[in-house]
Amino acid sequence: MIYADNAATTRTSPAARQAVLDTMDRFWGNPSSLYAFGQEAAEVLYQARADVAACLNAKPQEIIFTSGGSEADNQAINSAAAVGKRKGKNHIITTPIEHHAVLHTVEKLAKEGYEITYLPMDASGIVKVEDVAAAIRPETCLVSVMFANNEIGTIQPIAEIGALCREKKIPFHTDAVQAVGHVPIDVEAMNIDMLSLSGHKFHGPRGVGALYVRRGAPLVSFIQGGAQERGHRAGTENLPAIVGMAAAMKDACAKIAANDAYVSTLRDALIAGLSEIPHGALNGATAPRLPGNVNFCFEGIEGESLLLLLDDKGICASSGSACTSGSLDPSHVLLAIGRPHEVAHGSLRLTLGEDNTMQDVEQIIAAVKDVVTYLRGMSPVWKELEKGERNYVI
């Protein structure tokens, strides 16, 4: 099997697995208990918090552990909205290419009377800082722009947006789920107020994540109960998963430069190989782009059929985000960067990681070429295109 769907989830690393098992075996006390055995667990929890914070240049007390990236996004956005409302501010700025954990949250807020501005997007898949500046109003209570896109891998000008928001005193949240452990992040230098991350996107366990919240940034608790996470997120901590995530994050952050160099070489070779297929095109700008992300559209192809045939050849790929692949709607990201419906349906996302090899890349290129030729051979749409009865879009 060739696994090329690292944006959907990643293999749990041996270090993360070992940390989970050790914590289950040795530190199964409740960190809130006062006896020494509970306090040992509390110390392990603190160390994990410190490790996660260190990777972001944050302070341990600025980290709140959550059940994952979705919960972190929900808490960040709903907090800024609730605190904003108290000050008479009800305007939120975001992008049309966010993950659904952000988009569906702002859509819910829109129904409650908040005003949402979706920043303009062009074929590059990268936001312009001038557009953020132009969208800011006196009643803006949040700017939420993802660090790196989960479908097309484009990296946003986070430091520039952070500087602008700091100057205008507007809370700035970034969904950094695809970026943490893959590109360097410094919440101080980048003026980030809130940041979401998720363990399973950098070889940690699933069902665990964190929200970084700068001191003084908006923060409301949405789960009532105990005083865990300093009263910001009730519920007995999932210590094994938290420690496993911290181990994976420490590892990933220490290896960013080396992994980036290796994985981006694979990515560029894959892009070069797939570019040989006629009437296909890379989605999103080549740079700045996540080291492992390749996303193509092929004219006259159904994304679902492409995936199934690649699966037959032992290749795990995706047609967009894992969350939408159950539906037949074309990707909101591809539509936002201007791909027409019929082309957006024929998209292929391959996300590589440090476990992949150049041999994998060669096999993927050969398999995709075969499958695209085969599917086009059966496609009535492709025949019309070839006969000139229909115009090529790409």
Ligand SMILES: *Cc1c(COP(=O)(O)O)cnc(C)c1O
């Ligand atoms: C995976 C992902 C999420 C959701 O994280 P979960 O831990 O699976 O809830 C949010 N945002 C982005 C950009 C993602 O890639």
